Amino acid sequence: MAYTGVRKMTFEELFIYIISKGKKDNTYKFALGKFLLDYSLSLRDIKDTKIYYGEISEAFLKYYWFQECKYKIKQDFKQNSQPIVITIIQNFCGAEYIPDSYDKYFKKNKFKEDLTKLIEKKCLNDVIPRFQPEEYNNFYFHNHEKVNKKYKVPSNDDKFILLQGEAISFLKKNYELLHKALILEWAKFLEKTNFTPKLISKIENLGETKRNSLTRFKKILLEIDNKKCFYCNCNLDNDDIHVDHFIPWSYVFDDELWNLVLSCSKCNLKKSDYLASENSLVKIQTRNEKLNLVQTNKDISEYYHSCKKAGFLMGAF
Numbered sequence: 001m002a003y004t005g006v007r008k009m010t011f012e013e014l015f016i017y018i019i020s021k022g023k024k025d026n027t028y029k030f031a032l033g034k035f036l037l038d039y040s041l042s043l044r045d046i047k048d049t050k051i052y053y054g055e056i057s058e059a060f061l062k063y064y065w066f067q068e069c070k071y072k073i074k075q076d077f078k079q080n081s082q083p084i085v086i087t088i089i090q091n092f093c094g095a096e097y098i099p100d101s102y103d104k105y106f107k108k109n110k111f112k113e114d115l116t117k118l119i120e121k122k123c124l125n126d127v128i129p130r131f132q133p134e135e136y137n138n139f140y141f142h143n144h145e146k147v148n149k150k151y152k153v154p155s156n157d158d159k160f161i162l163l164q165g166e167a168i169s170f171l172k173k174n175y176e177l178l179h180k181a182l183i184l185e186w187a188k189f190l191e192k193t194n195f196t197p198k199l200i201s202k203i204e205n206l207g208e209t210k211r212n213s214l215t216r217f218k219k220i221l222l223e224i225d226n227k228k229c230f231y232c233n234c235n236l237d238n239d240d241i242h243v244d245h246f247i248p249w250s251y252v253f254d255d256e257l258w259n260l261v262l263s264c265s266k267c268n269l270k271k272s273d274y275l276a277s278e279n280s281l282v283k284i285q286t287r288n289e290k291l292n293l294v295q296t297n298k299d300i301s302e303y304y305h306s307c308k309k310a311g312f313l314m315g316a317f
């Protein structure tokens, strides 16, 4: 066989090449990579499969909604600008904190479809060709050309990609490994502009996360602390004792005794993922000292202030 000079990359080489090289001003390629992985995993039949833009932009909405509205992860890698997807989400959802779950939020706010359409229009044309470095073996087929180093999609574009059966089989088979590599590169990217606990775990969970039961903490707190609501100081009835994350769970992303207090259901509900006042911060610091939780307390004040800086809003306490 004649030597042709260029060897086609294998899918594995190609995937790693795409997620670790190239444009560095947004994280769209990671989002698309995650979508392709999750989509392939969900398929039963391995054959060439048409995927319409709408499905991709819906996944984008979810990934970026969690980063922007729930975890407050900053995306401004370029000076003075943020990716369009974030501007779109902010314009629709507002900058105020959104305490509901993703599904509940969009059940209440009926603009999900408009949002998805806008993301489709403004974000996908830029990212879809980036998964197809032209001379290589490609995961999918899609109509586009390169004009002056910019990708151009024809106006009569069918708005779908054709994911190759072979690619689906590859993505399914290597899902665990590829997903871990992707999350690592994604988190490395976000680390540059974020100081947030458990960043990797947050990126690993861009969807509703199952929360652990706090019953064992309730037992411990009842043994060592007052049987009073931390916030309103009312005496707690046995059937109305809640465990509340002082610094929002969405920020700390873990259950730690130094961050947990007992509260009544009313305060627990009202507090939600808001930040408590500085006075309450002093109160919990004193409590932690009293209960000797300071050894394991990774400086609650540092967490509190970085959480505030990240954009979590102050509540009523």
Ligand SMILES: [Zn+2]
Pocket (backbone or CB within 6 Å): 229, 230, 231, 232, 233, 234, 263, 264, 265, 266, 267, 268
């Ligand atoms: Zn209360």
